[in-house]
Amino acid sequence: MGDFELNKLISYKLGIKIMNKLFWGVSLGLMSVSVGLSPIIAQENQSSISYFSRSPRLINVMTTYRGARVGSPRYYYTIELPNESGEALKTITINKRQGFEEIDYYPKDTIAFQGTPNHRNNPLTIEETTWDKTTETMTITFDPPVSPGTTFTVGLKAKQNPDHGGTYLFGVTVFPAGNNPRDLYLGSGRLYFDGTDSGDYD
Numbered sequence: 001m002g003d004f005e006l007n008k009l010i011s012y013k014l015g016i017k018i019m020n021k022l023f024w025g026v027s028l029g030l031m032s033v034s035v036g037l038s039p040i041i042a043q044e045n046q047s048s049i050s051y052f053s054r055s056p057r058l059i060n061v062m063t064t065y066r067g068a069r070v071g072s073p074r075y076y077y078t079i080e081l082p083n084e085s086g087e088a089l090k091t092i093t094i095n096k097r098q099g100f101e102e103i104d105y106y107p108k109d110t111i112a113f114q115g116t117p118n119h120r121n122n123p124l125t126i127e128e129t130t131w132d133k134t135t136e137t138m139t140i141t142f143d144p145p146v147s148p149g150t151t152f153t154v155g156l157k158a159k160q161n162p163d164h165g166g167t168y169l170f171g172v173t174v175f176p177a178g179n180n181p182r183d184l185y186l187g188s189g190r191l192y193f194d195g196t197d198s199g200d201y202d
Helices: 003-047
Strands: 057-063 074-081 089-098 111-116 119-123 126-132 137-146 150-157 166-176 184-193
Touching (some): 074 184, 137 150
Antiparallel strands (some): 089 166, 111 119, 126 137, 166 184
């Protein structure tokens, strides 16, 4: 083998070694960038979750009529959304947690307003109300969402009180505004039906 062929072979092998080093260097660099970005991406995904900084409170639950079999009563749920909540309130779900009989509703007759049933202020705009009979869950969505610092009431219109007296519990869950809201269970409201036609107020 002549000097020219030998130099050519050596150059070829050196070229392969250099290319291999460059390949692995680029690969390790890309892996480092990927690993470096992972915490950032995870942090961005975490920050995209909307949640309440301070929990809303279920203040009171009441009905216009406690009597069994009374038609078209309203069930009022009053909620306080504190100034420190951090997010507006977009959606509420109310579902029966305890009670022997099924209670059906008129979803389109749902109302909402600032204040309490006895001290009502401005009405709130409901975007949609749905009634899931299978899970016995009412879902109320506001548009615009309810602003922090608001005490407000949702009034559901039932078709009829239960046929028999007894205690019924209704679980209340709230959702903040945002693309990825984290729900928050506020607890259960209690309604007692006494088997008579007596009413609280009209």
